[in-house]
Every structure is written in C-alpha cells, then in structure tokens.
Amino acid sequence: MQMKIENGHVLDPGNMDGIRDIWIHDGRIAAVTEPGECRDRADEIFDATGLVVTPGLIDMHVHLREPGQEYKETIETGCRAAVRGGFTAVCCMPNTRPVNDHAGVTAWIIAQAKKAGLARVYPVAAISRGLEGSQLNEYADLKSAGAIALSDDGMPVNSGQMMRRAMEYAKAFDLFLISHCEDLSLVAGGVMNEGETATRLGLGGIPNISEYLMVQREIGLAEWTGSRIHIAHVSTRESVQAIREAKARGVQVTAETAPHYFSLTDEAVGRYNTAAKMNPPLRSEADRRAIIDGLADGTLDCIATDHAPHASMEKNVPFDEAPNGIIGLETSLGLSLKLVHDGFLSLKDLIRVMSKNPARILGFTNDLTPGALADLTLMDTAAFWEVDPSAFASLSRNTPFGGWQLHGQAVATIVEGRVVFRK
Amino acid sequence: MHFTQKDILDMASLSAEEITHILDTAQGMKEISLRPVKKVPTLRGKTLILFFHEASTRTKTSFDIAGKRLSADVIALAKSGSSMAKGESLLDTVKTLEAMHPDVVVMRHGTSGAAQYIAGHLKSPVINAGDGKHAHPTQALLDMMTIRERKGRLAGLKVAIIGDIAHSRVARSNMEGLIRMGAEVRVAGPPTMIPKGVEEVYGVKVFSAVEGALEGADVVMMLRIQKERMENILFASEREYARTFGLSTGRLALAHPDALVLHPGPMNRGVEITDEVADGHHSVILDQVENGVALRMALFYLLAGGMRHADED
Ligand SMILES: [Zn+2]
Numbered sequence: 042m043q044m045k046i047e048n049g050h051v052l053d054p055g056n057m058d059g060i061r062d063i064w065i066h067d068g069r070i071a072a073v074t075e076p077g078e079c080r081d082r083a084d085e086i087f088d089a090t091g092l093v094v095t096p097g098l099i100d101m102h103v104h105l106r107e108p109g110q111e112y113k114e115t116i117e118t119g120c121r122a123a124v125r126g127g128f129t130a131v132c133c134m135p136n137t138r139p140v141n142d143h144a145g146v147t148a149w150i151i152a153q154a155k156k157a158g159l160a161r162v163y164p165v166a167a168i169s170r171g172l173e174g175s176q177l178n179e180y181a182d183l184k185s186a187g188a189i190a191l192s193d194d195g196m197p198v199n200s201g202q203m204m205r206r207a208m209e210y211a212k213a214f215d216l217f218l219i220s221h222c223e224d225l226s227l228v229a230g231g232v233m234n235e236g237e238t239a240t241r242l243g244l245g246g247i248p249n250i251s252e253y254l255m256v257q258r259e260i261g262l263a264e265w266t267g268s269r270i271h272i273a274h275v276s277t278r279e280s281v282q283a284i285r286e287a288k289a290r291g292v293q294v295t296a297e298t299a300p301h302y303f304s305l306t307d308e309a310v311g312r313y314n315t316a317a318k319m320n321p322p323l324r325s326e327a328d329r330r331a332i333i334d335g336l337a338d339g340t341l342d343c344i345a346t347d348h349a350p351h352a353s354m355e356k357n358v359p360f361d362e363a364p365n366g367i368i369g370l371e372t373s374l375g376l377s378l379k380l381v382h383d384g385f386l387s388l389k390d391l392i393r394v395m396s397k398n399p400a401r402i403l404g405f406t407n408d409l410t411p412g413a414l415a416d417l418t419l420m421d422t423a424a425f426w427e428v429d430p431s432a433f434a435s436l437s438r439n440t441p442f443g444g445w446q447l448h449g450q451a452v453a454t455i456v457e458g459r460v461v462f463r464k
Numbered sequence: 465m466h467f468t469q470k471d472i473l474d475m476a477s478l479s480a481e482e483i484t485h486i487l488d489t490a491q492g493m494k495e496i497s498l499r500p501v502k503k504v505p506t507l508r509g510k511t512l513i514l515f516f517h518e519a520s521t522r523t524k525t526s527f528d529i530a531g532k533r534l535s536a537d538v539i540a541l542a543k544s545g546s547s548m549a550k551g552e553s554l555l556d557t558v559k560t561l562e563a564m565h566p567d568v569v570v571m572r573h574g575t576s577g578a579a580q581y582i583a584g585h586l587k588s589p590v591i592n593a594g595d596g597k598h599a600h601p602t603q604a605l606l607d608m609m610t611i612r613e614r615k616g617r618l619a620g621l622k623v624a625i626i627g628d629i630a631h632s633r634v635a636r637s638n639m640e641g642l643i644r645m646g647a648e649v650r651v652a653g654p655p656t657m658i659p660k661g662v663e664e665v666y667g668v669k670v671f672s673a674v675e676g677a678l679e680g681a682d683v684v685m686m687l688r689i690q691k692e693r694m695e696n697i698l699f700a701s702e703r704e705y706a707r708t709f710g711l712s713t714g715r716l717a718l719a720h721p722d723a724l725v726l727h728p729g730p731m732n733r734g735v736e737i738t739d740e741v742a743d744g745h746h747s748v749i750l751d752q753v754e755n756g757v758a759l760r761m762a763l764f765y766l767l768a769g770g771m772r773h774a775d776e777d
Contacts (some may be wrong), residue, residue: 237661243576243598243636246660313577359554359575361596 042067042086044458048076049089049419053096053409054389054397061096065415068458072411085459089419092452095392096407097129097416098327099399100370101297102194102219102273102345105131105162108146109138112352114436116150117151120159120372122348122435122463129416131159131348131370132403134194135172144186151187157228159461160454161190161416163403164412165402168207168218172196172448175203177210177444186212189403192219194273195320197309199225201258208268217269217402222280223373225322234307234322242313242393244360247322251281258292260287271402273295276321285340295402296335297345300369300376301441307417309441316441333385342398342449346373350437369437372428374420375447381422388422398431419453426450466768471583471590474599475640483645487609490755490762496533497757507536510567510768514540515557516593517573522729523593523602527570528752529762534769536567554578558585566767571595582599589767591760597631603728604637609643611683612752614724619646624677624719625668626652627687627736628711630659630697634728635687639666652677653687653709656698674709678718684746685726686711686736702735712738716746724748 051073056063062079064071072079105119105441114122114132120420125133133150135141140170141150148166154162166188170176174193181192191211195443198204200217228251233239237248256272260283273299275281287294301319306326308316349366356363365414376396380386386394396418400407407416428445430438454462465483469478469606476757478486496504512531516524523539531538554573561582571579576596583590594600612618623642629635629651638697642649643666650694651662652671663670671677678684689705716723725746733739740751 211518235660237665240630240659240661241665243596243599243633313580354555357555359573359578359581361575361577362554 043071043082043355045083046089046094046161046417046419047086049094051094051409052389053150053269053390054393056408056410058260058389058415063209063409063417065458068415070409070413070415077303087453091421092419093422094409095418095420096396096400096409097210097454097456098127098374098395098418099130099403099407099463100106100128100346100348100373101132101343101399101402102299103131103133103348103370104136104366105133106350107137108149112436113352116153116162117157117159118434118436119348119350120157120162121375122433123160124454124456125434125453126370126372127374127420127450127454128160128370129418129454129456130163132163132165134165135167136193136195140167140172141165141169142172144182146178146350147183147186147188154256159435160456165192165194165219167191168193174200178205178214180211180214184216188216188221190271192218192221192273192336193336194219194221196224197255199227205262205266208266208270210443212268215431217271219271220255220259221273222252222259224251224254227251227254232417233310233318234324236307236325238307241344242277242310249279249324249328252277252321253283256280256283260284260292263294264292269293269295272300274299274321274345275332275335275341276302276324276328277369278328281331281340282334284448285335285338287388288340295342296340297343298332298336298341299345299347300373301367303380303463304338304376305327305329305441311359313360314441315358316361316367316439318360318363318365319347319367320365321454329368333380336394337385337390341394341403343394344373344377346370350435351439353438367440368433368437370435371433372440372442375426375428375450378422378449379447415455415458416419417455418451419455420449421452422449424450472601472763472767473579473583473590473592475601475604475637475644478601478641478644480644483608483641485607485761485767486605486762487612487620489766490605490609490614490759493688493761493765494755494758496761497754499772502533503535504533504768505535506765507534507567509533510536511565512536512538512568512570512764512768513561513564514538515561515564516540516542516567517571517578518594520572520594523572525591526756527760530757531764533625533757534761534764536764536768552583555585558629559584562586581649591763591767594633596633597636598633599637600633601637602756602760602763603634604641606752606756607638607685608641609755609759610726610748611724613751613755614748618642621647621682622650622680622720623647623683624650624652624681625675625685625687626711628657628689629653629662629687630657631690632687639668643667649683650677654699673684673713674747675718680716681719681723683724683726684711684716684719689730689732689736693772706735708755710736710738711741713740713744726752729753
C-alpha cells in the first residue's frame with residue numbers, strides 16, 4: 042500500500058521548505074520528491090495543492106479525563122478532537138481517577154489509545170503518589186509502562202525538598218518533570234487574575250507572583266540538581282523573563298504556553314463568564330504581549346492547549362464555584378495561526394512550536410524524511426471558519442472562543458500513514 | 465420617570481437619573497413609617513421572597529419591615545430550610561424559587577456574581593442584598609439617601625471611605641454610586657486592604673494615611689473590620705488598627721466641621737470607630753437604619769408595585 046501526497050507545500054523546519062510529493066509506504070515516509078519527478082504507482086493519491094504539509098502537530102498538555110470522568114471526555118473522544126485539530130500526538134496529564142501514578146494505569150491508557158486508533162497518546166505519570174506531593178512514585182515501572190514524563194499538574198508540588206528529590210530520581214530513568222507553577226499561599230483562594238477586573242467584580246485575585254515565584258524555584262532546583270525541567274502553561278511576563286534569563290545561562294529549562302494566554306486577557310471574564318475561568322488565569326494585556334514575544338524569540342518552546350473538558354452543568358454556576366479549564370484541541374491551530382497572519386511568528390516558527398519542539402522535548406524526532414514514521418498534518422492556512430462548539434468532537438463545550446472567526450485549520454491528519462481525519 | 469430596570473444588582477447598572485428617582489421615591493416612602501398605622505396597601509397580594517444564603521439580621525429585618533409596610537406577603541427562606549439544603553446548586557434554588565411565583569426575590573449570597581446569576585435565570589425581579597465582595601446596592605442607596613437628606617446634594621461632596629476596601633461590597637457599591645452622582649471619593653486603609661487598580665476602576669483617590677483622606681471631607685464612611693480576617697494577615701492587631709486607621713474625635717477634626725459619619729453596621733466599637741464618634745453629633749448611623757426601610761420600600765414599589773402611588777388602594 043503506497044500513498045502519495047502530491048503538490049503540497051512541505052514545510053519541515055530544518056529539513057525542507059517547498060512544493061513536494063510525499064510517498065508513504067507501510068506507515069513510513071518512503072520518499073520526498075519534486076512534484077511529478079517520481080512516476081511510481083500509488084494506491085491512494087492525496088491532492089495537497091494549496092495546502093501546507095507539516096510534521097504532525099503535538100500537544101504536550103491535555104486532559105483526557107479517562108479513567109474516571111468519562112462524561113467529560115474519553116480517550117477516544119479526546120483523540121478524535123485531537124486529530125480534528127491537526128494533532129497526531131498528545132500527552133495526557135495524570136489527574137484522572139484513579140490518578141496515573143501506577144504502571145497499571147499508564148499501560149491501560151496506552152491500550153485504550155491504541156484501541157481508538159486515532160492520535161498517539163503519551164501518558165504523563167504523576168510525580169507523587171496520588172498527586173499529594175509527599176511520596177515518590179515508581180518511576181522505573183512507569184517508564185517501562187510507557188510514561189513519557191512526570192507531572193503533578195494541577196496540584197503544585199509544595200515542598201521544595203520533594204521537588205528536588207523528584208528531579209534527582211527522575212534522572213535515573215531519563216524522565217523529565219513538567220511543573221505546574223503555583224505558590225498556593227499566594228493564590229490564597231483567588232479565582233481570576235489579580236487586577237482591575239477582579240477588583241470590579243469582587244473576585245479573589247491570583248497575582249502574577251504566585252506563578253513567577255515557583256518558576257524561579259524550579260529553575261533554581263533544575264540548576265542545582267543538573268536536571269531538566271519543563272514549565273507548563275506559562276501565563277505571566279515575569280515567568281517569560283525568568284525563563285529567558287535561565288536559558289541564557291544554560292539551565293535545562295523548556296516551557297510551553299497555551300493559545301488562550303496569547304489570545305485573551307482577564308477582561309474576557311466580563312460579567313462572571315465561567316468559560317474564561319482557568320488556572321493559571323487569563324492575565325493582563327502586558328502579559329499577553331510578553332507571551333507572544335516569548336514565543337517569537339524562542340523563550341517559550343511550544344504551544345500546548347491544557348485541553349480541560351468540563352460538563353456544561355459544572356460551568357453553569359457562580360464564578361467562584363466553577364471548575365478551572367477550557368478545551369483547546371479544536372481551536373489551537375486556528376488561534377495560533379493568527380500569530381502568523383498578524384506577523385508575530387513565521388509559519389516556520391509556528392511549526393517549530395507546535396510540532397518540532399514538543400517532539401524534541403519529549404525525546405524523539407518528528408521529521409518528514411525517508412524512514413521516519415508518517416505522522417503528518419495537512420493544513421489550509423487560508424481557510425476562514427467560525428468556531429462552533431456544538432460541532433466539536435470533544436464531549437465538552439467549555440470554550441470562550443465560540444463564534445470566533447478563525448483563519449486557517451487542519452484539513453487532514455495522518456498518523457503512521459493512516460488518514461485519521463479528513464475534512 | 466418610568467423606571468425600567470428589572471433587577472437591582474449593582475450600582476454600575478443604574479444611571480444618575482435612575483438613582484435620583486429611587487432616592488426621591490424613598491424620600492416619599494419615609495413618611496409612611498412615621499404614621500401611627502405604618503402600613504399602606506400598595507403591594508397587597510404580592511409575594512416577596514427573602515432568600516438569605518448568608519446570615520444578616522439587620523439587612524433581612526429591614527427588607528422584611530419594608531415589605532410588610534407595603535402589605536406584601538414576605539416569605540423568608542433560609543439556607544438551612546429543607547428545600548435549600550446544603551449541596552443544592554444555585555440553579556436548583558432558582559427553579560425552586562420560580563415555582564413559588566414571587567413578585568420580587570431579595571437575595572444575599574456569599575459568592576460574588578450570585579445575584580446576577582440568579583437574575584439571569586429568573587423571570588421575577590431580583591434585588592441584590594449583598595453578593596460576596598461584589599455589590600451591596602441597597603446599602604449604597606440608603607447611604608446616599610442619608611447624605612443627600614443632610615447635605616441637600618451629592619455632587620461635589622468629598623467622601624472618605626475608610627477601612628477594608630478590598631473585601632467590602634459596601635465600599636464597591638458606594639464608590640460606583642457616589643462617583644456616578646458627581647461626588648469626589650477618597651479611600652484609605654492599610655495597603656493590605658486596598659485592591660489592585662481601584663483608582664482606575666472607580667476613579668477614586670487612594671490615601672495610605674487616613675489623615676489625608678479625612679482632610680476637609682464632607683462625609684466619612686467607616687467600614688466594618690472583619691475580625692476573622694486577622695487570620696488572613698491583613699492587619700496586626702485591633703489595637704494597632706484602632707490607633708492607626710480608626711476614627712476618633714481627634715482625627716475627625718481634620719474633616720469639614722459639619723462632616724457626617726456613616727457606618728454600615730454592625731460596628732466594632734473601639735476598633736474602626738470610637739464610642740464618642742459613633743454616638744456623637746456627626747454620626748448619622750441611626751438615620752441610615754431608618755432610611756434603609758424607606759429605601760427598600762421604594763425599590764419594592766418600583767420593581768413590583770406597578771405605577772400607582774403608595775397611598776392609592
Ligand atoms: Zn496545570
């Protein structure tokens with residue numbers, strides 16, 4: 042079975058940038074040729090004229106809710122949302138029920154994902170038993186079961202000692218930590234960004250310093266232990282600056298941000314709009330601009346969604362009581378392409394932060410070169426479309442972007458040579 | 465003037481004209497409370513529900529009396545009541561309330577935005593009797609009524625609001641309302657109690673020392689210190705608070721000689737206000753309580769009463 046993707050603009054930063062035909066055989070890339078150069082027979086021809094063909098997009102930070110909260114999302118529906126959004130792989134966070142702090146859970150997640158047969162799923166296992174921040178998990182077991190990284194996402198590791206030991210211990214198994222940075226004593230019951238909107242609404246504020254202080258701690262610990270640290274969902278200008286400085290002096294730190302942090306500010310909370318409630322919270326315009334600058338200059342390595350499905354009844358409550366989080370898999374590419382259309386990032390840089398860098402951080406290559414696994418995203422960067430949450434593949438609808446006009450979207454997603462989504 | 469607001473949720477959604485109309489109406493209601501028979505039939509047959517999800521004897525009693533003076537049936541629901549059991553969602557509460565066909569729902573809730581949430585799901589008018597740290601419009605209106613009664617105006621007055629601005633819905637509603645009516649508002653308190661961006665959001669002037677805010681003030685509004693906030697490390701001790709931020713006779717002398725002193729109650733005597741000031745001739749604290757009933761009668765009348773004069777049968 043041979044497949045030919047013809048006439049696409051093949052954009053693989055560092056390897057290729059031009060109109061090419063891609064030949065796929067047995068799930069791998071067989072050849073990349075000049076258009077029409079090779080006249081071999083293809084069983085299936087995909088006309089990619091006018092489309093951009095890139096290495097598959099990877100979302101390093103999603104919540105799939107299974108096991109435990111299948112009414113919000115299952116591994117299958119989450120993967121369906123992923124491939125519709127152009128993602129060939131996602132990393133799922135461990136705050137499921139039960140928590141992914143045990144090799145059995147890790148293996149089960151991978152088996153479920155295989156059964157779904159859509160996007161690749163790389164489980165992130167918990168740093169500590171039950172996300173409680175007090176006891177190390179069996180990293181060796183978790184690694185051999187398929188865990189790709191460790192995180193207590195959502196539950197910041199409060200103890201510096203615990204974080205230090207986790208970093209040191211993870212090194213033995215060539216695993217790295219992903220830190221959700223939040224000093225809870227400074228959050229102090231806050232529910233949105235500390236600023237003018239919170240003051241007007243009488244809502245408890247979460248100050249920038251609650252994130253920045255923990256980012257500083259993680260950088261310090263990574264430097265001290267000689268470990269690698271990945272900072273999850275960066276939202277403040279101070280964090281961006283701290284990461285920029287740490288990178289400049291050689292600390293092994295990488296970082297991600299999410300589309301909502303460069304698309305919205307805390308004004309989106311408006312009059313208690315719970316669709317704009319997330320953690321970390323939407324920040325100020327100065328923070329939003331700093332996030333974009335951080336992506337443009339490489340301080341922030343990747344865009345991840347922090348896709349966090351919640352049922353509508355859970356969000357239809359007063360703001361204080363609503364759970365944190367929004368879904369993001371099906372809007373991420375469209376929102377991120379706005380950075381390209383607005384001239385903040387080149388398309389090549391966008392592919393880097395959505396595809397190449399996540400792969401590098403996770404420890405594999407993601408190239409459109411012969412012999413590589415055929416994970417590809419085909420996108421129409423010019424298409425205008427309106428976000429319609431009711432049409433999402435995700436089981437949940439909690440997004441503040443309903444009704445937004447976006448410019449560009451995925452039209453096909455190919456995982457290991459199989460078309461898993463086609464518009 | 466034709467009053468068209470469905471709900472009274474906060475001061476920000478009322479125009480200066482509407483505020484004036486409410487205050488004028490309340491002034492007319494005040495006389496009813498001075499009659500030997502303190503009752504008019506205006507709202508006979510109407511049902512008012514007081515839903516207090518948070519304890520407050522004073523405000524609840526004031527609404528209760530106001531409703532009864534207009535002959536309405538006033539039903540009080542407490543959180544501990546059977547249908548409002550713990551764990552019930554606010555949406556379920558709304559549905560329960562709707563089924564009772566109330567003509568006005570008065571709600572107090574510990575969550576900011578709760579009144580707006582209820583109003584968005586309920587056909588009947590909603591009066592916010594305090595939601596979290598967000599708004600307490602009837603308190604602000606009765607404060608404004610009290611000030612206007614004594615000073616004859618609101619525009620141009622210098623009003624100092626002193627204490628825990630950050631956690632006070634009374635302060636938020638007064639800042640919004642008084643600025644809307646043309647007053648100059650200054651706030652003061654320990655920096656731990658001044659919320660971020662308060663100058664930009666409301667157009668007030670912030671003083672770190674109480675003295676600066678008091679200088680030449682026509683009105684001094686003291687806020688209640690929540691003693692339980694001690695645990696929240698907002699101030700060191702009641703003693704130091706009283707000495708540094710409390711209103712004493714000496715400090716009050718900085719204000720205009722005819723300055724009014726207000727307090728939403730209940731007072732922590734000796735903490736935010738001394739006995740001498742609370743009971744002194746500048747104090748209009750009891751006027752506030754009296755006006756509270758008239759103001760709430762006015763709101764019931766405007767939201768549920770139709771267009772008849774209060775004395776018509
Ligand atoms: Zn997180």
